[in-house]
Amino acid sequence: MSDKIAQQKERAEQTEASALATGGSEGRLESVSSKGLKQKKELRRKIGGVPMRLFLFVVTVIWTLPTIGLFVSSFRTRGAISNSGWWTVFANPFSANFTLANYEQVIFADQMGTAFLNSFLVTLPATVIPITIAAFGAYAISWMSFPGRTILFVAIVGLLVVPLQTALIPILRLYTRAQLNGTFLGIWLAHTGFGLPLATYILYGYVSGIPKSIIESAHADGATPWLMFTRLVLPLSVPAIASFAIFQFLWVWNDLLVALVFLGTSPEKSVLTARLAELVGSRGQDWHVLTAGAFLTMVMPLIVFFSLQRYFVRGMMAGSVKG
Secondary structure (H helix, E strand, C coil): CHHHHHHHHHHHHHHHHHHHHHHHHHHHHHHHHHHHHHHHHHHHHHHHHHHHHHHHHHHHHHHHHHHHHHHHHCCECHHHHHHCCHHHHHHCHHHCCECCHHHHHHHHHCCHHHHHHHHHHHHHHHHHHHHHHHHHHHHHHHHCCCCCHHHHHHHHHHHCCCCCHHHHHHHHHHHHHHCCCCCHHHHHHHHHHHHHHHHHHHHHHHHCCCCHHHHHHHHHCCCCHHHHHHHHHHHHCHHHHHHHHHHHHHHHHCCCHHHHHHCCCCCCCCCHHHHHHHHHHHCCCCHHHHHHHHHHHHHHHHHHHHHHHHHHHHHHHCCCCCC
16 A cells, blocks of 8 residues: 555656656746747847938938038138138048138127127027016916916916017117117027927926926925925926026027018127028138138037937926826
């Protein structure tokens, strides 16, 4: 009897061992197959992204070539520009006749240096003023209760669709009566009015996305609205503020129409774009001078964009998705 029981136990152990061996082999096969599937998916993903990468590379090259050509031509002499293309420089760059005389002539003789300072004097306040007002407005509309808050926000959004060209003549008439035409204060106010609706809308999308529990906790701790704005809302809104600062700075720096209407073309007050347009009219054949002047207008926007680009996408996406 005991022998039969021992044989049954031995058979059961053998059956269990064979089952375990079969299950282990199946598990190994499943793991190998899953790894193979993952590798295939990864390979397909990489291959599928190649056309998009090639497309983006081609677009980037096409977009960058004019800037490279402008930069190279700005250091070449008038004769070199007339006799050969800028791309010939790369064949033998060490024998190319580069010069800084073009920039010296543009900055000093053609008064582009004064226009560069005027552009700074116009752009910095025209960027800071609307951002400051819009930050206060976005905070008030988002977290403060007052009569007409919804109507005010709808009016601000409605101003986004109004073309600024329709407001130039009426504002110019008001400026003429108030003697603000041709002054820096006048163009600051004009750029502030044109940029304020978009600034308020962008900052509202970000400020309203701040968790309500944070605002309620600060209010429960006795924080005043001013303290909550300066110590809580403003630091959290840095990406959105930097994002709009890029937009506003580039728009004001590259603006020609508003500068011509409200500031004029006098050499003492003209900005870079107005001065460059005047050079195109008076020295249209001097490509060595025009390329230097054109690249001079591009330097500051490039510096601003690459300095703040880490905030750009984050600020644009902020507030677009809530939850």
